[in-house]
Amino acid sequence: MDKMMDNPWFLRITALLLAFLMFFSVKADEENANSAASNTMTEVIEDVPLEVYYDDTSLMVSGVPDTVDVHITGPNSMVQTTRQIKDFTVFVDLRNLALGEHRVRVQTENISEQLGVRIDPTFLDVTIEERVSQEFKIDPELNERLLAEGYVLKSISADPDTVTVSGPKSVIDAISFVKATVTEEPGLNSSVTKEARVRVLANDLTKLDNVTIEPEVVEVEAVIEEYSKEVPLTLIQTGTAREGITVDEIESKNSTVKIFGPRSVVDAITEYEVEVNVSGVTMTDTAIEVELPAPEGTSSVDPENIIVDAEISVDETVLAPENISAAVAASGEDANKRIFSSIPIEVRGLPNGNEADFLNPEEGTVALVAYGAEKVLESLNIKDFVVYVDAAEKLGQHELAVEVEGPDEADWLISSINAIVHIR
Numbered sequence: 001m002d003k004m005m006d007n008p009w010f011l012r013i014t015a016l017l018l019a020f021l022m023f024f025s026v027k028a029d030e031e032n033a034n035s036a037a038s039n040t041m042t043e044v045i046e047d048v049p050l051e052v053y054y055d056d057t058s059l060m061v062s063g064v065p066d067t068v069d070v071h072i073t074g075p076n077s078m079v080q081t082t083r084q085i086k087d088f089t090v091f092v093d094l095r096n097l098a099l100g101e102h103r104v105r106v107q108t109e110n111i112s113e114q115l116g117v118r119i120d121p122t123f124l125d126v127t128i129e130e131r132v133s134q135e136f137k138i139d140p141e142l143n144e145r146l147l148a149e150g151y152v153l154k155s156i157s158a159d160p161d162t163v164t165v166s167g168p169k170s171v172i173d174a175i176s177f178v179k180a181t182v183t184e185e186p187g188l189n190s191s192v193t194k195e196a197r198v199r200v201l202a203n204d205l206t207k208l209d210n211v212t213i214e215p216e217v218v219e220v221e222a223v224i225e226e227y228s229k230e231v232p233l234t235l236i237q238t239g240t241a242r243e244g245i246t247v248d249e250i251e252s253k254n255s256t257v258k259i260f261g262p263r264s265v266v267d268a269i270t271e272y273e274v275e276v277n278v279s280g281v282t283m284t285d286t287a288i289e290v291e292l293p294a295p296e297g298t299s300s301v302d303p304e305n306i307i308v309d310a311e312i313s314v315d316e317t318v319l320a321p322e323n324i325s326a327a328v329a330a331s332g333e334d335a336n337k338r339i340f341s342s343i344p345i346e347v348r349g350l351p352n353g354n355e356a357d358f359l360n361p362e363e364g365t366v367a368l369v370a371y372g373a374e375k376v377l378e379s380l381n382i383k384d385f386v387v388y389v390d391a392a393e394k395l396g397q398h399e400l401a402v403e404v405e406g407p408d409e410a411d412w413l414i415s416s417i418n419a420i421v422h423i424r
Helices: 002-006 008-038 076-085 169-174 322-330 374-379
Strands: 040-053 059-062 067-075 089-093 100-105 107-109 116-120 123-137 139-142 151-159 162-168 177-182 192-201 212-214 217-226 228-238 245-252 256-260 272-277 287-291 300-302 305-314 337-348 356-360 365-371 386-390 396-401 403-405 411-414 418-423
Touching: 040 076, 059 162, 059 169, 067 076, 089 100, 123 169, 139 151, 139 217, 162 169, 177 217, 228 245, 272 287, 337 418, 386 396
Parallel strands: 040 089, 139 177, 228 272, 337 386
Antiparallel strands: 040 067, 059 123, 067 116, 089 107, 100 123, 123 162, 151 217, 162 212, 177 192, 192 217, 228 256, 245 305, 256 300, 287 305, 337 365, 356 418, 365 411, 386 403, 396 418
């Protein structure tokens, strides 16, 4: 045996056998490893919803993404099944944590132990805060660059005009603005009412998230008008009233008017002057309707017309008819008398639907001279006398007696005791 061991060929043959044995042993291990590797795979399941367990009625959590990516490694068939079915849950449990900042691990549930799992991200930095609600007034807005040329935003309002915002206390405390912005096409030249989404903004106008807004959408009304300006109204008297009537003053309840048009033209106007023709003023009609035309370069004036009242003085001796003047003269210069000119004659008893035209006197008025004590005459006015004709059961042309109702303290004489009336 010792001789065999000392034989160099024995040693060579033994070494060769050991080499063959080691070669086949290593090859077998490699084949087994390759076989195992061919049955193992890694998959990434993206955007897996992340569940967050906490008291959402009184607390708010920030720093938690909506989804995470899940990396799974394991047997080919098991990985494929897990990826397709997705019957597992990814979550963070914050129920036993106090208010404040925490670093928590993302966990999984219902994934086979034969799979290797890695979550991206694995850890989250979360903040747990008290949930608060606060009411804020809405600031509705419309970009005025959307308005057509020559138009302005007169007012803008939201309905409702407040919202309730709920969220973490730190976010609620950071709210500086609550906006509801109307979006429209450029060239707006009329008022618009439109729904707008409410946004909450910080002091630097960055949008604040992680809040709930109730309601999220409100109705915004933007009142858009053509540019205008109010200016003083100046009345210029023209024309001459009939003989015996002097217009002492004209005035209107309107002291200003609003002028619409391009800003450059309207802003140059400091007052609005209009001529008032008083030639049509009578004793009984001192109101003058005046149309207000738009100044050159403007579009309109509001109001379009006004009523101007004339204050008058009357020389009744000039206005009185000849028979009244004669009666006055006959009564003597020292007699207490007062003349009322142009008292309208009423038509009483006119059948429904019928109308009356005066042929004589053509204006349908009479003059009246009243006699009496000086104090009585001073207290009288034209409304104290009612002058009328009775047209009951009349049709066609008739001469009717003119009747007068007046105060018992005075006597009177009228210019016409009869009137010719055509009833149709």
